[in-house]
Amino acid sequence: MKLAVAGKGGVGKTTLAAGLCFFLARRGFAVWAVDADPDVSLGAALGFPPALLEAQKPLIEMKELVEERTGQGSYLVLNPRVDDLLARYSCRQGDIRLLRMGGVKPGGSECYCKESSFLRAVLAALLLGEHDAVVLDMGAGIEGLTRGTARGVDLLLVVTEPTPTSARSAEVIAGLGADLGIARVGFVANKVRNAREEEYLGTRLGRSRLLGCIRHDTEVLDLALADGAGPVVTRSRGLSADLEQVGRRVLAELGEGPAGPSPSTFGRGG
Numbered sequence: 001m002k003l004a005v006a007g008k009g010g011v012g013k014t015t016l017a018a019g020l021c022f023f024l025a026r027r028g029f030a031v032w033a034v035d036a037d038p039d040v041s042l043g044a045a046l047g048f049p050p051a052l053l054e055a056q057k058p059l060i061e062m063k064e065l066v067e068e069r070t071g072q073g074s075y076l077v078l079n080p081r082v083d084d085l086l087a088r089y090s091c092r093q094g095d096i097r098l099l100r101m102g103g104v105k106p107g108g109s110e111c112y113c114k115e116s117s118f119l120r121a122v123l124a125a126l127l128l129g130e131h132d133a134v135v136l137d138m139g140a141g142i143e144g145l146t147r148g149t150a151r152g153v154d155l156l157l158v159v160t161e162p163t164p165t166s167a168r169s170a171e172v173i174a175g176l177g178a179d180l181g182i183a184r185v186g187f188v189a190n191k192v193r194n195a196r197e198e199e200y201l202g203t204r205l206g207r208s209r210l211l212g213c214i215r216h217d218t219e220v221l222d223l224a225l226a227d228g229a230g231p232v233v234t235r236s237r238g239l240s241a242d243l244e245q246v247g248r249r250v251l252a253e254l255g256e257g258p259a260g261p262s263p264s265t266f267g268r269g270g
Helices: 013-026 050-055 063-070 113-127 164-179 195-205 218-225 237-253
Strands: 002-006 031-036 090-093 096-100 133-138 155-160 185-192 210-215
Touching: 002 013, 002 164, 013 031, 013 096, 013 133, 013 155, 013 185, 013 237, 031 113, 155 164, 155 237, 164 185, 164 195, 185 195, 185 237, 195 210, 210 237, 218 237
Parallel strands: 002 133, 002 155, 031 096, 031 133, 155 185, 185 210
Antiparallel strands: 090 096
């Protein structure tokens, strides 16, 4: 099972990716959590120790390694061998193995052809392998999709907020995913305050494609500010419940569980 989580900046991609990792691990999957965002914050959201994360440098920042596998000077290896790097440069906590890839940061005039080729090869090794589950936390916006980093995934989840601007961005990202040949594309709403906002997104994006809603909850911010108490996605009851519902819908979408009804997060008329 290969999942990619995308969306514009600040909509909650990493929260959803972390929640899905925990959800799948609880159901017996061996999970590869792949952080392909330049900000590489998935490990913190999963509760990996800060010292461990500091010691695990993102692959994209390993210039010598990138040069070694992709060639030097003007010579470029388009499909470098990277299979041996997966276990060597990942860290594990329970049934979740984290790979901090990082991403090519926009801006500046430097050419990132080698880095992009290297990242595509790493993702191909994971997404086309025999691992039980891969959850890919992509960079903000559409840049990752235009590089083709989401090719080969079973389901692309596009996170959106309940606003016209955010919904429009989600539609554009979903369209790019479809253009890349991703067979299944679904939406997950975040920071939803009431049934009216949920109804708006269901009508605009399509009820069958809206795989879940995560409620706006001030407790999440309060818990995030607390030190040393573990991942927020497992400590907030409301957030955990919403992520559980999304996880069940995802499994059903991929034929891994019963479809069942699609209940409203806020209830009818709530």
